[in-house]
Amino acid sequence: MHDVIIAGAGPVGLFMAGELALGGCSVLVLERNPEPHQPLQALPLGLRGLNAGSAETFYRRGLLEAAMKASGADPQKVGADPEAVEAPDPRELSHFAGMTLDAADVDTTALPFRLPGPAMEGFMTSLDAVTTVLAERATALGVEIIRNAPVTAVSQDGEGTVITAGAQQYRSRWLVGCDGGRSMVRQLAGFEFVGTEPSFTGYVAQVTFADPEQLPLGFNLTDSGMYLRTPLAGHLGMMDFDGGTFDRSQPLTREHLQTVLRRVSGTDATLNEVHLASSFTDRAMQVTAYRKGRVLLAGDAAHIHSPLGGQGLNLGIGDAMNLGWKLAATIQDTAPASLLDTYTSERLPVGASILGWSRAQVATMKPGPNAPALRNLVRDLMRTTGGTTHVYRRTSGLFHHYALGAGHPILGTSAPDFHFEDGTRLGDLLNSGQGAALDFTDDQALHGAVQKWQGRIRFAAGPVRNSLGLTALLIRPDGVVAWACARTLDPTEFEGAATQWFGTPKG
Incomplete structure (x- = not known):
């Protein structure tokens, strides 16, 4: 019996498989298509945009170079000057309802906690390029992929799940449906799927x-x-x-x-x-919960919407990055009891926001006697500094904020790529799929506390090129700031946050 079976060998399923394997889980992927390369996934119909947030995710798992190479992207247009101390201004923006924006109008002072790194911009790619890179990674980590295996039945009990695919039955402790907008896992497991019907x-x-x-x-x-x-x-x-x-x-x-x-x-x-x-x-639908017992959903299986703005692939990659480490920790019995519940509480609002963004674009583009007036109003608003900055924040994928409680404003955001004077970057520390504790003080005040979570949290200490006024941070495996300190360190505060996200310490 596998720890996890994933239905779907698209980008979301394969990224999820790699995350779980990185966390020490045995993973089987079942894919309905018999061949790995599909005509609709290749250029030009498979053209997709990885936004800056997804580029950052690939960087944090050591996949950015391979993804850019497979996509024909220019690293100099994606990353910042390696010697830079301040984050560069955005170079490219997305669009809203087909209306483009000028990157020069972004108010960078409204974007705190940004630092330069190898992943500052998004880039164009294809579904085929992304799936090829992720399939190679998953296979290298020991993931088994079975093709020509459409899921036809799903059942579960308190111990695990039983999946029928073709003429075979498979058992696993958990099942993750990453099988697209017409997900059989979603239908067979009885998830509630609600939303709005299409306009076009x-x-x-x-x-x-x-x-x-x-x-x-x-x-x-x-x-x-x-x-x-x-x-x-x-x-x-x-x-x-x-x-x-x-x-x-x-x-x-x-x-x-x-x-x-x-x-x-x-x-x-x-x-x-x-x-x-x-x-x-542009049918826009979302499940009301991302988990039902031992079955979870990610990507288009959990939410569908129009492709306007290119948010679908990026939203799914974000789901996989959020869920992978949490499910792996649950399987390895190192997770707090409530950790897996945070997958729905964190990602469902993000998905709902993207569906709303998509609906707003459709409403703006829909023909009618009032359409020109509405488009002119939206265009005028987007040309303002505030409007351009708002669209950039919504589409770059860099500024999601999870409600993790009171504390420093950076809490719950994607961590900046802190660059230590010895050359170490935060992105390097996250490649292994573990969390990271950063200590910018000279006395390594957190070192003893971090050792209690050895194997779950990596540690780096010393001066950085730009600390953004912080003295220490705890970073989750998905790159989200779980705790931050801007004053004299108190290791007991760190230990409380580490226990919340990484479970009981050793000993």
Whole structure:
């Protein structure tokens, strides 16, 4: 019997598998597709954006270089100057409802607790590139992946779960559904899934244009919908506000796609050929709890929404980073009793916020007599310093704040990448999947206390290039600040926080 079975070998499932294996768990991944490489995951249809928060997550697990290489990303555009002491200004921003923003308008003084590091910006990638890197990592850590194994039945009791996939039955102590927006695990385990119905049918296609000059690159909002062309050859995206009625209801023929394109673009553009196409909607749904007994959900299995703003993949990676270490600690019997409950309490609000963000974009883009006025208002607000900064905070993935109680304002946020004078970075300490205790004093006041959690918390002490006014911190394995001190250290405060997140100390 495995410790954990994961349904789904997409980016979220594979990242989760690596996290659990890093925590000493035996992991089996069941994937319904027979082959690891799928046409819809490769460029151009598999084009995705990893935001700065996801880039930071990959960095903290030693995966950033491999992910950038697989994606063809430029490290100099992702990271900061290695010798920098202050965080650089943002270079690139996302969009809101197809309307782009100017990075120069971000108020960096409203973004405290930032430090330079190798992961300051996001980058474009593909689902195929991400899954390849994560599959290699999971396999290297001992994860078993079985393909052509669709889950068809799930049951559980107080000891574990039983999963039927194909003609085989598998037992595990825990089951994690990472099997996408039409998750069978979610349905079979009886999770409540609630939300709003769609406004549009969206299309993404690889085509040959007869007259591409009629269709400008970038997002193009029109009186009938939206179309998108990227520099990738033949890459076309469209939104047709039909109430989502067409999605998966009929074949995606050249004639249909051309009709939609002409309607939403207001041109007579012609498609000579359609090589590959897929449809989607803006249906926005979320489970009411991320755990039901010994079954947990992550990624699109837990929440679905439109792809506007490219938040889906990043939200799922965040789920996996949050859950992986908590479930591993629970299995290893080192976790406090309530630790696993914090997965739902922390991630459900983040998912709900992203669904709201998606709905707001759809409402702004929806055609109608009042649409121009609404878009002009939103555009004017976004052009202000406050508006641009707000959008950056919401889309970069760097500024989630978990409510971890009273204390220093940095508590519950993603930790800055503190750089010790000896060259050690916080990101280096988190590569192993353990937590980290940082002591910036000269007397290593926390050293004795940290030893009680040896194997669960790594320790680094000494002067740093920029302490941000802090003297010590406790960082969770997912990079979230669990405790912070800006005055003379009291090791008993540290021990209280360490017990809360890492369980009872040794001895």
